[in-house]
Amino acid sequence: MAHPQVVVSKAIKSLVAHSMLVELYLSLAAQTIWQGYGMLVDPIKMIQTNRIMK
Incomplete structure (x- = not known):
């Protein structure tokens, strides 16, 4: 026994x-x-900001 x-x-x-x-x-x-979440969110943010800028 130990x-x-x-x-x-x-x-x-x-x-x-x-x-x-x-x-x-x-x-x-x-x-x-x-990273996956950021990759999903970034395009959505870009689309939203593009809509606002137009």
């Missing part, structure tokens, strides 16, 4: 590594969503 503290520290290390991966993935996903 020492309980060793098991706990290993679990914490793997948990931290996992949460860092999750955060990285979430931030990448958020950036992708925002």
Whole structure:
């Protein structure tokens, strides 16, 4: 049997590594969503401003 503290520290290390991966993935996903959203919104804004300018 491994020492309980060793098991706990290993679990914490793997948990931290996992949460860092999750955060990285979430931030990448958020950036992708925002870029996609911006690409959708920009043409709409341009169309609206063109209508106002005419």
